Amino acid sequence: MKAFRGNPGLFASADPQKRQAHLEVKDLTLKFGGITALSKIDMAVQSGELISLIGPNGAGKTSLLNCISGHYKPERGKITFNGEEITRLLPHQPAAIGIGRTYQTLELFEEMTVLSNLMLARHIHLEYNVAEAFLFSKGVKAKEACQRQLVEELIDFLGMQAIRKEPVANLPMGMRRRVDLGRALALNPKLLILDEPFTGMTLEEKDDMVRVLLELNETWHQTILWVEHDMSVVMNIAKRVIVFDFGIKIAEGFPDFIQKHPQVIKAYLGET
Amino acid sequence: MGQYTLPQILYKQAERLGSGKIAIREKAYGIWQPINWEAYCRYTKHTALGLMALGIERGETVGLILDNGPEWLFGELGTHTAGAVALPLSTAAPAERLVSELNFCRAAYVFAQNRMQVDRLLAHRQELPHIKQIIYVDPTGLKLYGDNPQLIAFKQLLELGEDLDDEQPDLFIKELWDGKPEDMAVMLRTSGITGAPKLVMLSHTNFTNAACSWVATEPVGIQDNWLSISPMAWIIEQVWGVGIALCGGLTTNFPEKPETLLEDFIDVGPAFVTGSADFWESLASQIITAMAGAGKWHRVLFDMTLDAVKQIATLESEEKPAPLQLKLKSELLKRFVSRPLLHGIGCTRIRAAYTGGHSINPDVMQLFRHLGLNMKQCYGLTETCGMIHVHRDGEVKLGTVGRPLPGAEIKLDTNREILIKSQSNFMGYYQDPDLTSRVLVDGWLHTGDAGYLDEEGHLGIIGRESES
Numbered sequence: 001m002k003a004f005r006g007n008p009g010l011f012a013s014a015d016p017q018k019r020q021a022h023l024e025v026k027d028l029t030l031k032f033g034g035i036t037a038l039s040k041i042d043m044a045v046q047s048g049e050l051i052s053l054i055g056p057n058g059a060g061k062t063s064l065l066n067c068i069s070g071h072y073k074p075e076r077g078k079i080t081f082n083g084e085e086i087t088r089l090l091p092h093q094p095a096a097i098g099i100g101r102t103y104q105t106l107e108l109f110e111e112m113t114v115l116s117n118l119m120l121a122r123h124i125h126l127e128y129n130v131a132e133a134f135l136f137s138k139g140v141k142a143k144e145a146c147q148r149q150l151v152e153e154l155i156d157f158l159g160m161q162a163i164r165k166e167p168v169a170n171l172p173m174g175m176r177r178r179v180d181l182g183r184a185l186a187l188n189p190k191l192l193i194l195d196e197p198f199t200g201m202t203l204e205e206k207d208d209m210v211r212v213l214l215e216l217n218e219t220w221h222q223t224i225l226w227v228e229h230d231m232s233v234v235m236n237i238a239k240r241v242i243v244f245d246f247g248i249k250i251a252e253g254f255p256d257f258i259q260k261h262p263q264v265i266k267a268y269l270g271e272t
Numbered sequence: 273m274g275q276y277t278l279p280q281i282l283y284k285q286a287e288r289l290g291s292g293k294i295a296i297r298e299k300a301y302g303i304w305q306p307i308n309w310e311a312y313c314r315y316t317k318h319t320a321l322g323l324m325a326l327g328i329e330r331g332e333t334v335g336l337i338l339d340n341g342p343e344w345l346f347g348e349l350g351t352h353t354a355g356a357v358a359l360p361l362s363t364a365a366p367a368e369r370l371v372s373e374l375n376f377c378r379a380a381y382v383f384a385q386n387r388m389q390v391d392r393l394l395a396h397r398q399e400l401p402h403i404k405q406i407i408y409v410d411p412t413g414l415k416l417y418g419d420n421p422q423l424i425a426f427k428q429l430l431e432l433g434e435d436l437d438d439e440q441p442d443l444f445i446k447e448l449w450d451g452k453p454e455d456m457a458v459m460l461r462t463s464g465i466t467g468a469p470k471l472v473m474l475s476h477t478n479f480t481n482a483a484c485s486w487v488a489t490e491p492v493g494i495q496d497n498w499l500s501i502s503p504m505a506w507i508i509e510q511v512w513g514v515g516i517a518l519c520g521g522l523t524t525n526f527p528e529k530p531e532t533l534l535e536d537f538i539d540v541g542p543a544f545v546t547g548s549a550d551f552w553e554s555l556a557s558q559i560i561t562a563m564a565g566a567g568k569w570h571r572v573l574f575d576m577t578l579d580a581v582k583q584i585a586t587l588e589s590e591e592k593p594a595p596l597q598l599k600l601k602s603e604l605l606k607r608f609v610s611r612p613l614l615h616g617i618g619c620t621r622i623r624a625a626y627t628g629g630h631s632i633n634p635d636v637m638q639l640f641r642h643l644g645l646n647m648k649q650c651y652g653l654t655e656t657c658g659m660i661h662v663h664r665d666g667e668v669k670l671g672t673v674g675r676p677l678p679g680a681e682i683k684l685d686t687n688r689e690i691l692i693k694s695q696s697n698f699m700g701y702y703q704d705p706d707l708t709s710r711v712l713v714d715g716w717l718h719t720g721d722a723g724y725l726d727e728e729g730h731l732g733i734i735g736r737e738s739e740s
Contacts, residue, residue, distance in 0.1 A: 001298065001305075001342050002385075003426035006411035152301035157412070162531035164302060211387075211413060219415045 008153040010188050011220040020047045020082060021098065021190035021223035023068070028077030030063055030247075037063040038074070039247045045191065045225050050217040052234045053227045054258075055244035056267055061227045062104060064244070065193055068225075069094050069101050081191065096124055100189030102180040104196045104227075110169040114160060114179050117168060118151045121186035151186060158182050158212060173200030178209070185216075192216070194226040198233060206230070210237055235259060243267065273484055273519055274695075277451040277476040279316060279353040281518050286313035289521055293495055296342050299528035299536055307342060309521075315342070317444050318433030319350030324447070325432040326405050326424070328381060330355030333459070335374050335382040337361045337389045340500045340509070341526050343409045343426055347383045348514055352457055352476070353448055356381075359459045359471075360505040367392045371399050377459060377471070377702065378402045383426070386410040390423065397422075453477045458514075459702055460507055462654035471702035472654045482657040482696040483515035485677035489662065491623050494521035496543040501533060501551075508546055508628065511658030538618035545625050549632040552625075552647070555617065556636040574613075577605040581642040610644045619645055626650050628659060631733060634670040641668070649673045651733060655717055656680075657696040661731055672730040682731060683716075690723045690731070691716040 023045040030038040038060045045051055053061050066072040068079055070091040079087045086094060094101075108117050126133075126147065128140050155164055158178055163171060168179060177197055184192060197213075198206050214237060216222040228234050234241060234255065241258040243251040245267040251258055258264055273281055289295070289309040296307040307315070323334070334351040336358055338344045344360075351358045359377050361370055363385055370392065374382065380402055384390045390408050393400065394417075408414055409426045417423055424432075437444060453476045463469045486492065498517055502509045517524045522544075527536035537545075547555075563574050580602040587594045614620050625640065628650035640647040648663035651673035661682075663674035676682050680694035697717050700708035711718050722734040 001300070002339075002410040003343055003430070005300070006414075149301065156301060159529075161302070161528045214416070215413045219413070 005153075005156060008157045009150050010154060010185065011216075011222070014188065016221060019098075019190050019221065019223075021045070022047055022082050023191055023225070024078075024080045025064070025068075026078045026080075028064070028067060028074050028079065030060075030067060030072055030074045037247050038067070041077070041244075041247075041249055043242055043249060043252070045223060047223055048217075048221045050213070050224045050237065050239045051226065052238035052241045053225065053244065054229070054231070054234055054241060058246070059244035059267075060247040061244055062195055063247075065101065065195055065225075065227060068193065069099060095187055095189075098188075098190030099193065100184035100187040100191070101193035102177070102184050102195055102197055104199065106176050106180050108168045108176065108180055108183065111167055113165050113167055114171075114182070115151065115155070115164050117179060118154060118182050118186045119147065121183045122147045122151060124187065154182055154185060158185075159208065174202055174205035177201060178205075181209075181212070190223065192222055192224045194224065194228075196227055196229060198228060198230045206233065213237060273480045274477055275453060276480065277352060277448075277453050277455065278457060278479055278514055278518060279320070279349045279448055280451065281480065282309075282313055282316060282349055283448060285518065285521055286310050289494065293521065294523045296345065296524050296526070297497075297540075298342055298526040299532070299539070302528070304525075304539065312342075312345070315346045315430065316349045316353065318430045318437065319346045319426075320353035320433065320447065321436040321444055322429035322431075322433035323350060323354045323356070323381065324443070325436045326381065326429070328354045328356055330450075332356045332381070333359050333377040333379045335359045335361055335370075335377075335379040336504070337363055337365075337370065338383055338385045338409065338504060339363060340504050340513075341409070343383070344504045345513060345524070347407075347426075348458075352451065353444070355447065355451060355455070357456050357459060360510065361461075362503055362505040363389065364503070367396060371396045373461065373471070374400060375402065380404050381407065383407045383409065387413040390414060390417070394420075394422075451476070453480065456699060458510060460505065460510065460654050462507070470704060470707065473699040473702050474654075474657050475699050478657040478696045478698060479511065479515040480519060481679060481694070482511050482659070482677075483519040485679050485696070486511075486516050486659065486662075487520045489664065489677055490544075491665070492516060492520040492522065492544070496520070496522050496623075497525055497540050497621075498522045498544050499525045499527070499537060499540050499542040501527070501537075501545070501547065507652070507654040507658050512546060515658070534618070538616075541618055541621040543621055543623045545619075545622060546650075547625070547627055549627055549630045549636075552627050552632060552640065553636050556639050559613070559617075559639070573605065573609050577602075577609040578639075578642050580605055585642070606644055614643060614645060622646065624648055624665075626659075626662070628652060637670055651731065653717075653719060655698045655711070655719075656692055656694055657698065660692055660694060660696070667728075667730075669726070669728075669730050672726065672732045674731070675729050676731075682725070684723065684725060685718075688722045688724065688734065690719045690721045690733075692719060693717070 025041055025043045028038055028041040055061050067074050070089040070093060078085060127143055132140050155161060163175060168176060198209060217224055238255055241255055243264050250263045250267060251261045286309045291308045291310040293309055294306045295309040295312040297304045334356050336347050348358045359379055382403055384393060384406055390406060393406055406423050407426055407429050411425050455476060456473050457476045457479060458474045459471045461469055462472050498512060525540045527533050563571060583598060584594045584602055622645060625645050625647045637647055648668060650659040651661040652659035660680050661673045661676050683691050685691055693716050724732045
């Protein structure tokens with residue numbers, strides 16, 4: 001019954017202490033040949049925050065996310081997550097320490113169903129090995145059922161019941177972005193990183209996504225670092241905004257402050 | 273059953289069918305979750321006691337802005353148990369309409385499905401002075417409201433009910449049997465007969481009479497699957513959900529989401545389905561389109577099947593025997609063409625498929641009947657508590673709506689207006705005795721519809737009397 005739902009096990013059963021997420025970036029510089037993509041970036045994300053990272057195209061937003069998730073290795077500087085240095089981790093390692101992310105250019109298994117994509121994202125939480133899975137004993141079945149329950153609760157939370165068995169390739173962009181968010185959430189991350197989650201969505205899908213992000217952050221205290229171009233959404237729901245331009249952090253503060261910041265206006269509108 | 277109220281019938285059914293028979297099935301997390309009759313009665317009891325713990329008084333009105341789901345049935349029957357009147361409202365209705373109807377009836381409590389409905393009610397809080405409490409079903413996103421004293425979760429309501437049950441174990445039985453069958457049970461919005469929207473008052477007796485006539489006429493039995501697909505604020509869903517399903521011991525199935533309806537339909541394989549003319553016409557057009565795009569042999573076999581069935585139907589109407597060869601061909605084609613096709617749309621187990629509301633294109637009805645679906649047309653109004661006319665098995669005449677149900681009488685006045693006398697005729701329009709007295713004269717309901725009766729007593733509908 002709906003009355004007994006609304007508490008997805010992934011969030012509800014998690015110990016808030018164990019979901020602490022403190023990310024710190026210090027003096028980070030990233031270069032591609034002669035181009036400096038990021039220059040001496042200092043920033044921090046505190047536990048429970050909903051931070052938006054904005055900036056014009058080519059400002060270095062996605063580059064920073066790629067440094068955090070281990071895809072790029074910066075020339076200089078340090079990234080720490082909950083006190084542990086993660087600057088040199090391999091791309092698969094951040095997931096294991098509690099960093100989940102979505103991608104601007106969706107990274108889903110298109111031929112697989114939504115359900116399979118989400119189940120696959122739970123693989124780091126599986127408590128059996130390949131041999132045990134092959135034998136598919138009673139114990140493995142029970143563990144698999146537990147994982148399925150968690151994924152089904154997530155499908156319910158994100159309202160994806162109608163596309164559960166649909167291959168991702170058949171879905172429109174807005175729905176794929178939702179599946180990508182589900183895949184990142186299925187990891188049960190301490191820090192959720194979203195790269196332009198509203199791109200390609202209809203107005204109605206954007207409304208739903210806003211509700212989901214607010215519910216995640218305000219009810220379940222999910223720490224979210226989020227890159228976005230849609231300024232109306234950013235200014236309405238972000239608790240704090242960081243602005244990049246040409247690889248440099250030019251401003252940081254509450255949405256009201258950012259909207260009036262002269263350097264931000266200059267970066268978006270050019271010289272007047 | 274006319275001597276009982278609806279919750280009393282639930283109580284009796286729970287005693288009779290207990291935990292062994294399934295009353296409700298709801299698809300959640302991709303799995304059909306059953307609720308037996310004993311649990312159905314228990315949840316209703318705790319909902320009723322929860323409302324009493326909140327301070328509900330007999331005769332008060334409770335608004336229900338709910339999706340089709342078990343909470344609708346518990347909320348509505350719980351309201352009846354507490355002696356209050358249920359006011360089902362559409363979840364898709366504009367906020368202004370919800371506010372005006374809740375105010376018109378001075379609704380003291382409201383069941384709201386989710387955050388969207390709660391947001392709408394709270395946004396108009398100043399205009400809703402009578403509402404004491406809003407009970408929300410889906411808690412997603414509602415923790416953000418914190419400790420708003422006007423809000424309570426359905427789950428908390430059930431807990432309040434359990435606590436009150438522990439304190440006063442006899443209270444439920446006392447309140448249950450204090451209810452009288454002639455009490456008002458439901459108020460439903462309709463714009464039928466006069467065109468202007470108004471609230472129709474229906475008693476428990478109206479529902480039990482309508483349901484019992486149906487159970488006596490149609491092949492309805494315990495544990496037969498019925499799939500709830502129309503909004504619960506419509507009379508057709510009300511009379512099936514809290515009338516026929518309750519009196520007949522049917523299993524009510526609730527789809528997971530409106531978007532999963534077709535998949536859930538195929539899962540359940542219902543024994544009965546009630547759909548609007550639009551629903552069936554859209555399904556027929558999907559079949560025709562799919563066949564037009566199918567391979568040559570599929571198309572040939574499909575046309576052969578329809579041809580064979582049509583030939584038999586023509587011979588039967590002329591009272592001539594069909595040749596054995598034709599019968600054999602028709603049976604084979606039914607087995608290998610029609611049945612797989614019906615199976616594909618979840619209609620294999622359907623004993624009767626009903627359509628009502630608007631007249632259906634006879635070609636659509638004929639197509640389904642030729643494919644082997646026992647499709648029948650119904651006629652009824654909110655004021656008659658749902659269907660009052662239906663095609664009987666073996667007596668389906670296309671273009672008519674069949675004969676009246678037992679206990680109902682029908683006649684036409686000089687203007688060919690259809691007049692109906694039945695025990696399921698409504699109590700009156702809420703706070704509109706003038707209109708009631710114009711529409712309900714000496715027990716005869718003036719429907720405003722024009723029709724004709726053929727020599728076998730089948731009713732044909734022409735249209736609105738004012739337009740004919």
